[in-house]
Amino acid sequence: MAAPSGVSASKQSTTDEMANGGLYSLAGKYGNLIIYAAAAVALIVTFVICLAIWGPGMAFPMEIGKQIGAKVDEWILWLTREGDWFFDGIKFVITKVLVAIEDFLLWLPWPVIIMAVTLLAWKVAGKSLGLFALIGLVLIGLMGRLPGGTSTLWEGSMETLALIIVAVGISLLIGLPMGVIGARNAIADSILRPILDGMQTMPSFVYLVPGILFFGLGNVPAVMATVIYAVAPVIRLTNLGIRQVSPEAVEAARSFGTTPLQMLTKVQIPMALPTIMAGINQTIMMALAMVVVASLVGAGGLGEAVLRALGRQEAGNSAIAGLAIVAIAVVIDRITQSVARERQRALIGD
Amino acid sequence: MNGTTTKHQIEIKNLWKIFGAQPERVFTEEYQHKSRAELQEELGVVVALRDVSFNVDSGQVFVVMGLSGSGKSTLVRCLTRLIENTLGDIYFGGDNIIQFSSDELVEFRRHKVAMVFQHFGLLPHRSVLDNVAYGLEVQGVDKETRHRKAKEAINTVGLAGWEEYYPREMSGGMQQRVGLARALAVDPEVLLMDEPFSSLDPLIRREMQDELINLQESMHKTIIFITHDLDEALKLGDRIVIMRDGEIIQEGTPDAIVTTPANDYVAEFVRDVSKAKVIRAETIMQEPASVVRESQSPQEAIVTLESQDSKVAFVVSEEDIVKGIVTATIADSLVQSDAPDLKNAIFDNAHMVSAKAILEDCIPIAAQADHPLAVVDHEGRLLGQIDRKDLLVGMAESGIDKVGKYGKE
Numbered sequence: 001m002a003a004p005s006g007v008s009a010s011k012q013s014t015t016d017e018m019a020n021g022g023l024y025s026l027a028g029k030y031g032n033l034i035i036y037a038a039a040a041v042a043l044i045v046t047f048v049i050c051l052a053i054w055g056p057g058m059a060f061p062m063e064i065g066k067q068i069g070a071k072v073d074e075w076i077l078w079l080t081r082e083g084d085w086f087f088d089g090i091k092f093v094i095t096k097v098l099v100a101i102e103d104f105l106l107w108l109p110w111p112v113i114i115m116a117v118t119l120l121a122w123k124v125a126g127k128s129l130g131l132f133a134l135i136g137l138v139l140i141g142l143m144g145r146l147p148g149g150t151s152t153l154w155e156g157s158m159e160t161l162a163l164i165i166v167a168v169g170i171s172l173l174i175g176l177p178m179g180v181i182g183a184r185n186a187i188a189d190s191i192l193r194p195i196l197d198g199m200q201t202m203p204s205f206v207y208l209v210p211g212i213l214f215f216g217l218g219n220v221p222a223v224m225a226t227v228i229y230a231v232a233p234v235i236r237l238t239n240l241g242i243r244q245v246s247p248e249a250v251e252a253a254r255s256f257g258t259t260p261l262q263m264l265t266k267v268q269i270p271m272a273l274p275t276i277m278a279g280i281n282q283t284i285m286m287a288l289a290m291v292v293v294a295s296l297v298g299a300g301g302l303g304e305a306v307l308r309a310l311g312r313q314e315a316g317n318s319a320i321a322g323l324a325i326v327a328i329a330v331v332i333d334r335i336t337q338s339v340a341r342e343r344q345r346a347l348i349g350d
Numbered sequence: 351m352n353g354t355t356t357k358h359q360i361e362i363k364n365l366w367k368i369f370g371a372q373p374e375r376v377f378t379e380e381y382q383h384k385s386r387a388e389l390q391e392e393l394g395v396v397v398a399l400r401d402v403s404f405n406v407d408s409g410q411v412f413v414v415m416g417l418s419g420s421g422k423s424t425l426v427r428c429l430t431r432l433i434e435n436t437l438g439d440i441y442f443g444g445d446n447i448i449q450f451s452s453d454e455l456v457e458f459r460r461h462k463v464a465m466v467f468q469h470f471g472l473l474p475h476r477s478v479l480d481n482v483a484y485g486l487e488v489q490g491v492d493k494e495t496r497h498r499k500a501k502e503a504i505n506t507v508g509l510a511g512w513e514e515y516y517p518r519e520m521s522g523g524m525q526q527r528v529g530l531a532r533a534l535a536v537d538p539e540v541l542l543m544d545e546p547f548s549s550l551d552p553l554i555r556r557e558m559q560d561e562l563i564n565l566q567e568s569m570h571k572t573i574i575f576i577t578h579d580l581d582e583a584l585k586l587g588d589r590i591v592i593m594r595d596g597e598i599i600q601e602g603t604p605d606a607i608v609t610t611p612a613n614d615y616v617a618e619f620v621r622d623v624s625k626a627k628v629i630r631a632e633t634i635m636q637e638p639a640s641v642v643r644e645s646q647s648p649q650e651a652i653v654t655l656e657s658q659d660s661k662v663a664f665v666v667s668e669e670d671i672v673k674g675i676v677t678a679t680i681a682d683s684l685v686q687s688d689a690p691d692l693k694n695a696i697f698d699n700a701h702m703v704s705a706k707a708i709l710e711d712c713i714p715i716a717a718q719a720d721h722p723l724a725v726v727d728h729e730g731r732l733l734g735q736i737d738r739k740d741l742l743v744g745m746a747e748s749g750i751d752k753v754g755k756y757g758k759e
Contacts, residue, residue, distance in 0.1 A: 252471025252529075255430055256485040256536070257460030266488070270475045347474050 080213045087214045094166060094220050102162035106155060110141055121331055125338040129331065136327035143324070146317045148308050151300075153324055160291055160301035161328070163219060167226035167287045172280065175231045179238020179279070180264065189239065196232045204229050204290065208297050222290075222299030230286040237279025241272030274347060277340030284336060288329045302328075358405035358441075359572050360429075360540065365402040365438035367424050367596075370395030373436045386595045398424040399435065400596040406540075406589075409570045413587030415577055421596035422576045426544050429574065430463055431455055443539070460489050464533035468545040470525045472517040478504065478528050479513040485536035496535075503535035504528075506565065523554035530562075540572045548578065559585055580619055584608065584628045592616055605633045624710075625745050631712055632705035634744035635725040635734030638664055644673050644692045648684035651676050651692060662721040664700065665692050670731040672724045675700045700724045705733050709744055716741055 050058055080087070105113070114137045122130030143153040151159070182189040207228055211221030245268050253267045269276070295303030302325050309318030368376055375393055376382060386397045398421045406412040416422040427433040429440060431447065440447050442462060450458060464485060472481050480487075482503050486496035504513060507527040517525050526546055533541055547555040559582060566573065577583050583590050584604040591601040592612075600612035608628045611617040640663035642651045655663055655678055665673045676692060684692070701719035703712050705727055716723055722737040736744075 246471075248467060248469045248471040249473055251432060252465070252467055253473070253484070253488075255432055255459060255463075255465040255542075256488055256532075257456045257458075258488050259456060262488050266484075267473060271473070273475075 076210050076213055083214070090224075091215050091220045094170075094223055095218075098162055098166050098219055098223070101165055102159050105158040105161060110154060114138060114141070117331065121335055124342075125334045129334045132327075133331045136331065140324050140327065143320055146305055146309070146320065147314065148312060149305060153302075153305065153321065156301045156305050156321070157324055157328060160303065160325070163223060163226070163291065163294070163299060163301060164284065164287050164332075167223045167230060167290075168280075168284050170223070170227045171231040171234055171283050171287070174227070175234035175279070175283065176238055176276070178231075178235045179276070180242060180269075182235065182239040183242035183268075184260075192235065192239075196235060199228055200232045204293050205296070208293070212297050217298035219299050221297045222294035225294055225297065226287050226290040229290045230283045233282035233286065234276070234279040237282065238272065238276050241275030241279070242268045244275065245271045271347065274340050274344035277336065277343055281333065281336040281340060284332055285329065288325065288332070291325060357407075359408040359410075359443060360406040360574075361439075361441040362405070362429075363403050363439045363441070365399050365425070365428060365440065366397070366436045367399040367421070367428060367433065368395050368397050368436045377437065397596050399428065402438070402593075402596070402598055404591055404598065404601055406572060406574060408539075408572050410588045411566060411573045411575060411586050413575045413577060413583040413590045414593060415580060415583040415587075415590055416593035417578055419595070420593040422578075422593050423544055424596075425593070426465075426542050426574060426576050429542060430459055430465065460485065461536070462538060463540045463542055464536050464538035465542040465544065466526070466529045466533050466546040468548050470517070470522075470529045472525060472528055472532075474517055476516075477513065478509065478515050478517070478520075481517065481528055482531045482535050484532055489536070499537075500531070500535050503531040506534060507531045508561070521554075523550050523558065526550060526558065534569075538571070540574065543573060543575045545576050545578065547582065555582075562586065580623065581627075584623065592619070604628050605630055609633065626710040626713070627708055629709050629744055630705065631703045631707045631709070631723075631725045631736060632733065634709070634740050635705070635736050636740060638724075638732060638735045639722070640664065641666055641732065642676060642692065643668065647691055648676075648681045648689055651681045652678060652685070655681070664724055664732055664735070666732050672700050672702060672726055672730055672732045675721055675724075677721075702726050702730075703736070704728065709741060712736060712741060 114134065117137060118130050118134040121133040140157055141154045145152045149156070178192060182192045204225060208221065208225050211225050215221040215224060249267060249271065250263065253263055258267065291299070291301065291303040292306050293303070295301070295307045302321050305321035306318050306325075309315075309321060366373075366376075370393070372393075373395055376389060376395060376397065381389060381393065384392070386400070389395055389397055400421075402421075402425060404412075414422045414425060424433055428435045429447075431450075435448070438448075442458070447455070447458060473484065476484070479497060479500055483496040483500035486499060491499075501510075501513065504510060507530050509524065509527050509531065512520070512524070517528060520528070529546070547558050550558060563586065575583075575586055577586075584607070587604055589601065590604055590607050591598050592607065593599065594615060600607060600616050602610075605628065607616065608620045608623055608625060611620055640654055640658045640660040642654050642663045642665055644665050644667055646654075651663060651665075655661070655676075662675045662677050665676050667673055673692075701715050701721070702724045703715055703726070705725050712723060716736070716738050722735040724732055725734040725736055727733055
């Protein structure tokens with residue numbers, strides 16, 4: 001193996017460091033103090049000069065926000081025009097699926113739904129949740145039609161459920177592979193992380209606007225906004241879960257000739273499943289939280305009921321619709337959490 | 351084994367592993383002879399393996415011993431390229447595994463080698479049966495076959511009846527049996543064992559060592575066994591290499607390591623080793639003083655005894671197989687009864703030890719015998735003799751120099 005040219009250079013720097021060792025250690029001792037003092041002096045000088053020349057309320061030399069905002073508007077409009085076929089295609093598919101699910105839920109006789117949910121809650125999470133689900137769903141059904149509404153609270157709940165199912169479905173379709181990619185590839189991870197941070201901290205109203213432009217008003221932009229809002233936890237926790245799989249188990253599997261795909265399906269995903277389930281639970285909860293906000297862009301269901309009560313200043317009706325969301329959220333949350341806990345127990349014992 | 355010209359199963363040639371950026375900087379005139387500490391200081395690289403070479407023969411238990419940081423775990427991982435080495439070649443049955451494509455490497459890992467890990471590396475979501483069957487499963491073996499083979503392996507390690515349990519429900523010792531069964535289930539040519547018993551408590555550890563020895567007597571696998579425990583190395587190893595700072599500092603049989611340590615470091619290690627547990631009969635045996643053939647006459651036996659001034663002589667067949675001993679008294683009585691040779695007398699009165707027996711096991715036999723012990727090979731052929739004085743000298747500290755003479759292979 002030939003010596004790369006870098007060898008002599010690195011050698012040079014090592015000797016330099018050694019020669020200057022004495023100086024460095026002296027600077028190190030007072031280094032911070034000198035820097036702080038210099039910064040303080042610079043700050044005071046700037047303060048005095050600015051106040052003397054421009055006085056208080058000093059303006060910035062230029063304003064570029066307007067131009068940038070206009071540029072982004074222009075760009076989104078262009079995208080709306082040129083990507084018409086693309087967005088219409090997405091809208092078509094999502095609408096079809098949404099309507100099918102909603103129609104199916106409303107086609108089922110309500111006692112069947114209530115019994116099925118109650119039994120499921122009882123089986124996975126215990127008697128008390130079963131009872132809670134039973135009472136909650138019956139009460140939702142008994143509420144009937146709230147003033148000004150076009151549908152009953154039960155119908156609104158089913159529409160919301162359909163929205164959640166589609167939004168969570170899309171989130172998992174995107175989130176699980178992204179989580180896997182992020183866990184296995186450091187570069188992908190370093191790109192994904194800041195995007196997820198941004199998606200989670202960005203106020204949700206901000207991406208409602210392009211949603212309307214791309215998809216028009218209605219359930220489809222609501223689903224898309226919900227996906228953007230809710231996809232982060234499943235990506236993050238899938239990523240985390242796979243990273244947390246014991247390196248010993250992975251190494252042992254590798255030593256037996258496991259291919260990367262086998263590693264994923266036979267070792268990493270099964271062992272990460274409790275964490276992935278926790279991510280799915282979080283995604284469902286965030287999707288539910290988005291229901292009311294999404295009604296701003298025309299989503300139907302319980303969110304719409306809350307929004308309408310808000311407009312008519314009816315505290316009682318908004319509380320009823322709000323509590324219906326809470327009841328559905330609690331049941332779904334407890335059921336998915338119990339499933340995750342059971343997986344966890346199966347993996348590591350009590 | 352691929353019909354190649356190599357006679358060793360595994361040949362490791364000039365293996366280097368350097369952790370850190372631009373490891374090739376080490377292989378320059380200026381740096382290659384610098385110590386590990388100097389290289390870490392000056393280049394910021396860690397030399398985990400430095401020019402390691404050794405050969406392992408088929409059926410051998412080859413122990414790599416060293417303290418933590420000696421590079422032994424890195425070494426065993428390089429053997430299946432779980433860690434990629436920086437320089438050097440590893441020949442496995444004639445194939446250089448360093449040249450393997452990733453597909454060839456997967457095939458190699460699936461069929462040729464299997465590894466047992468210090469912390470077991472079991473899959474917690476799988477039952478014992480499915481853990482043991484894992485290696486076969488990734489090979490694509492159908493469920494029925496792999497469960498049958500897995501059950502055989504589970505029986506071999508003494509875990510019959512535990513198939514449906516999960517690793518978390520088992521003690522450390524039992525989990526490591528699962529790890530061993532998983533490795534045996536794929537019927538590999540070579541077992542790599544990375545400190546398999548280090549995390550077990552001492553009683554279980556000894557039990558597992560004994561069982562491995564028993565298993566190996568019937569399996570005859572090639573085993574590369576990593577340990578930091580000298581007693582374990584001496585107990586299990588046919589050959590031992592001792593590593594320090596990524597370098598091999600001594601390679602040899604357990605006997606040779608104990609009796610002729612290569613340097614002060616090894617000497618310090620073996621200082622407290624009970625020699626009686628390590629040194630084998632063949633190491634301290636002497637040339638047999640007197641030997642007569644069973645075809646010889648009793649008179650000839652008397653002549654031999656007198657001429658060599660011996661009290662006893664070993665009686666051997668034409669194939670050198672020990673038949674017994676003859677003393678002047680016995681020979682006299684044979685002369686009285688007109689025996690033509692020594693054949694007809696049933697001797698069977700010799701006290702024999704195997705050449706591989708450790709001195710500790712020779713002591714009780716020597717205590718019973720009032721003549722030297724015959725040292726024999728596995729077919730009963732006479733190789734040498736040991737008397738009580740040889741035994742004492744062999745175990746005594748002062749005897750090392752003398753023993754060393756015979757300890758050469």
